[in-house]
Amino acid sequence: MSDRYGDFVQSSIGKKVAKNLGLPMPTTLDRFESGERLVRGSVLVGRATGDDKSVSESVARILSDVHAEVYVNSSDDIKDALADAGVEAKANTGGDDQFKVLLFDASNISNAEQLKELYEFFHTVARRVEKSGRVVVVGRTPENITDIESAMAQRSLEGFVKSVGKEFKRGITAQLIYVEEGAEQNLDSTLRFFTSARSAYVSGQVVRVSKGSSVDVDWNQPLGGKTMLVTGASRGIGEAIARVLAREGAHVICLDVPQQQADLQKVASEISGSALTVDITSEDAGAEIADAAQKRGGLDSIIHNAGVTRDKTLAKMDEKKWNMVIDINLGSIARLNRYLLDNDVLKENARIVCVSSISGIAGNMGQTNYATSKAGVIGLVNATAKQLEDNAKGMTINAVAPGFIETQMTEAIPFAIREAGRRMNSMSQGGLPVDVAETIAWFASPASGGLNGNTVRVCGQSLLGA
DSSP states (O other), rough: OOOOHHHHHHHHHHHHHHHEEEEEEEEOOHHHHHHSSOSSSEEEEOOOOOOHHHHHHHHHHHHHHHHHHEOTTTTTTTHHHHTTTTTTEEOSSSSSSSSSEEEOTTOOOOGGGHHHHHHHHTTTTTEEEEEEEEEEEEEEEEEGOSSSSHHHHHHHHHHOOOHHHHOTTTTTTEEEEETTTTTTOOHHHHHHHHSGGGGOOSSSEEEEEOOOOOOOOOOOSTTTTOOOEEEEESHHHHHHHHHHHHHOOOOEEEEGGGGHHHHHHHHHHHOOOOOEOTTTTSSSSHHHHHHHHHHTSEEEEEEOOOOOOOOOGGOOHHHHHHHHHHHIIIIHHHHHHHHHTTTEEEEEEEEEEEEOHHHHHHOOOOOHHHHHHHHHHHHHHHHHHHHHOOOTOOOOEEEEESSSSSSSHHHHOOHHHHHHHHHSSSTTBBOOOHHHHHHHHHHHHHGGOOOSSSSEEEESBBOOOO
């Protein structure tokens, strides 16, 4: 779908008009392309003073693995960790150098006064971040900290990161990664995602990395040899998910209702996957999925993407519209998960990923049924994650919550509402289906065993909701 305003402000005259009138100025976002370097520019790394070097050591190892061009401030003792990892860091001389990534290890910050180290690192380089740049802060999970001042200081990082995401503009994203002590080896997939172009439309997010199973992968094909099923895969976001998972090496079972069979088979054929026509609300949906999965030895991941909207204000909404949305968007996921888990259809280290929505976080006019269903998806993820923590099979469940994504569904929205949806975020533009797909591929990776119970918004840091 064309964003004519976004295209206009990319022209020379459009930029002048937008600047003079104080209008939003969306930047064309860098997005992942096969063959490109993971980090398309230099990385400035910093570290708060303290005794714990475990996070910095993991960060240094990952930067070494991705062959990043790394800079450090002259007084920063993270240089030792980088040197031990074989990274020859350059000195940040305070000149005109531009950085693609600003990465700060804040795990040692333990009181209010020490938060100034956060300010000191970012203050001098805030105007030296390239377009579509990345700001990443790594801390410790506040809920796991018993010392009040340390927990307070670590929780403070969230306000800082979300504010930076709204200030820096020009397609620059800001994220906070909380790493549980002892889980540093599980940082790889998350740091790679947030420093790369794969996370183009994800900003202002807080992710918790825990001690889940750590699985080595071939980062060129991280899903190689895996079998993954995507519901609602015939078009839109579902089609994009299927294509990205296949690009990463997975065999994708593309599922949709029988009415979408022609489009479904086309997608499956183009990605060398399989097509499965099933109504996910039917009583035998779980058994049909299980039969298809067992032919390939079981499922390594299921992506619950299928969903519908039937919008009306509550006073005008009939019972049929309520029941349909709740059953498809929420009830079917609960039933399918229960069947697949009870019947061992999901393999060890399987990844369950559910598609929620910012409507489920913030609510939305005329969408009581849809918002209820999508809030329920987050509740399902949170409750299931607790059960999977005690499961020796290393399974995880997470959710993505898309905001305004350019699809056939949003194209049908009235013009004024559609424009408001596009502009009411830090990116001043709508996202693309591939942005949701890239986020799901990150959650679905075997290397993401430390991610369990997270809900990540793919919304360009929407102004709506939390």
